[in-house]
Amino acid sequence: MVEKIGTLITEEEVAKRIEEMAKEISEEYKGRTLHLICVLKGGVVFMCDLAKKISVPVTMDFMAVSSYGDEKVSSGIVKIVKDLDDAIEGKDVIIVEDIIDSGRTLSYLIQILKERKPNTIKLCTLLDKPETRVVDVAVDYVGFEIPDKFVVGYGLDYAQKYRNLPYVGIIEQ
Numbered sequence: 001m002v003e004k005i006g007t008l009i010t011e012e013e014v015a016k017r018i019e020e021m022a023k024e025i026s027e028e029y030k031g032r033t034l035h036l037i038c039v040l041k042g043g044v045v046f047m048c049d050l051a052k053k054i055s056v057p058v059t060m061d062f063m064a065v066s067s068y069g070d071e072k073v074s075s076g077i078v079k080i081v082k083d084l085d086d087a088i089e090g091k092d093v094i095i096v097e098d099i100i101d102s103g104r105t106l107s108y109l110i111q112i113l114k115e116r117k118p119n120t121i122k123l124c125t126l127l128d129k130p131e132t133r134v135v136d137v138a139v140d141y142v143g144f145e146i147p148d149k150f151v152v153g154y155g156l157d158y159a160q161k162y163r164n165l166p167y168v169g170i171i172e173q
C-alpha cells in the first residue's frame, strides 16, 4: 500500500533549525569533546545532519531500541536491540532521538545510561509531541513541538518505510 504523505515541516525548515541547535550545543560544549549517542534507527538521519554542524570535537556511538514494531502505537515495552560499543564513564553525552512521544524510550534510556556514570548526560530530539506524554522526561534540546499526529520522514518510519524522506510528513488517511 502506498500512503499519501502531507508536509508538516519542510526540508528547509528542518535544516535551519538543525543549524540553530548545533550552534547552541557547540557553544555549550566549548573546550570539551562531545559524545553523541544515536538512538537507532529513527535518530540516524537527524544525528548525521546535526553532527556535521557541530564545531566541537565529536565522538559517536549507536544504540538500537524498539517499542513500536510495525504499529502506530507504542507497545509500552522498550527493548534494547543493540547496546553501545563503548563505555560512557566520564564522558559528556548527548542522547540523540528523532522524536519523543510517550516518553517511554528516553525515560528508559536515560535511567540505564546514568548508571554508567557519564560526566554529563543530556537529551536532544528533533521532534516533541508533548500532548501524548505518558512518562515525564526533561529534554534539553528540542527541534520542533508538533501536534498529536503520526509523523514520518527524516528518520521516522511507518512500518519501516519513509525514513528517507527529506522532510517531516503526516500520513493522510
Ligand SMILES: O=P(O)(O)OC[C@H]1O[C@H](OP(=O)(O)OP(=O)(O)O)[C@H](O)[C@@H]1O
Binding pocket: 039, 040, 041, 042, 043, 065, 066, 067, 068, 069, 074, 097, 098, 099, 100, 101, 102, 103, 104, 105, 106, 157
Ligand atoms: O517516546 P516514545 O513513545 O517511546 O516514542 C519515541 C521512540 O519511538 C520510535 O522508535 P521505535 O521504537 O519505533 O524504533 P525505530 O527508531 O527503530 O523506528 C522513535 O524513533 C523513538 O525512539
Ligand code: HPA
Binding pocket: 068, 099, 101, 149, 150, 151, 152, 156, 157, 158
Ligand atoms: O509519530 C511517530 N512517527 C513515527 N514513529 C514514531 N514513534 C513514536 N512516534 C512516532
Ligand SMILES: [Mg+2]
Binding pocket: 042, 068, 156, 157
Ligand atoms: Mg519507529
